[in-house]
Amino acid sequence: MVGFHGCDQETRDKIVLHRDVFKESVNEYDWLGHGVYFWENDFERAFQWAKERTQYPAVIGALIEPGNCLDLLEQSSRERLKEGYEMLKISASEHSLNLPKNKAGKDHLLRNLDCAVINFYCEQYYEQYDIRFDSVRGAFWEGEPLFPGAAIKEKSHVQICIRNRECIKAVFIP
Numbered sequence: 001m002v003g004f005h006g007c008d009q010e011t012r013d014k015i016v017l018h019r020d021v022f023k024e025s026v027n028e029y030d031w032l033g034h035g036v037y038f039w040e041n042d043f044e045r046a047f048q049w050a051k052e053r054t055q056y057p058a059v060i061g062a063l064i065e066p067g068n069c070l071d072l073l074e075q076s077s078r079e080r081l082k083e084g085y086e087m088l089k090i091s092a093s094e095h096s097l098n099l100p101k102n103k104a105g106k107d108h109l110l111r112n113l114d115c116a117v118i119n120f121y122c123e124q125y126y127e128q129y130d131i132r133f134d135s136v137r138g139a140f141w142e143g144e145p146l147f148p149g150a151a152i153k154e155k156s157h158v159q160i161c162i163r164n165r166e167c168i169k170a171v172f173i174p
Contacts, residue, residue, distance in 0.1 A: 003038025003160055004174065005060040006050035012058035016171050022162075028100065029110035032072075032136040032161035033118035036168070038062060040137070040158040043174050048155070061174040066160060067134030067167045070122065073158070084121025091120070109142075122163065134164040 050057035143155030
């Protein structure tokens with residue numbers, strides 16, 4: 001697949017021209033857990049994101065092989081993640097810990113619970129089966145309604161989080 005990573009020009013040049021590596025996102029609120037984030041087939045959304053966050057916006061294009069993907073657009077993956085939530089809930093209870101919560105707001109942009117569940121499930125799956133998830137993919141409805149009464153949102157997108165950098169086969173300046 002083709003993915004687009006929003007960033008600043010300096011980061012783009014380091015990665016594309018000087019073969020630097022992508023920095024993994026490890027925020028406790030990352031939507032799809034920890035890894036390198038790409039907008040699937042959506043240069044414009046990646047550029048929009050970069051413009052909102054940096055003075056010199058840029059985009060890196062990448063050819064991605066998702067590998068073993070926890071694809072949240074598939075029912076089987078959503079069911080597995082539901083099991084992951086139950087496992088995390090039991091683990092938290094056994095250690096007298098509270099589960100994190102997704103933060104309020106119209107788009108729930110801070111996904112602390114989702115991030116914790118995805119990371120926990122991926123770790124447990126590896127421990128049980130000795131198989132790692134290379135990527136996690138999901139769809140997000142974000143922003144204002146596209147038109148009055150619409151359920152379609154103006155910033156909706158599909159993202160893929162690459163957990164295994166070997167899945168990034170090539171990079172380019174779009």
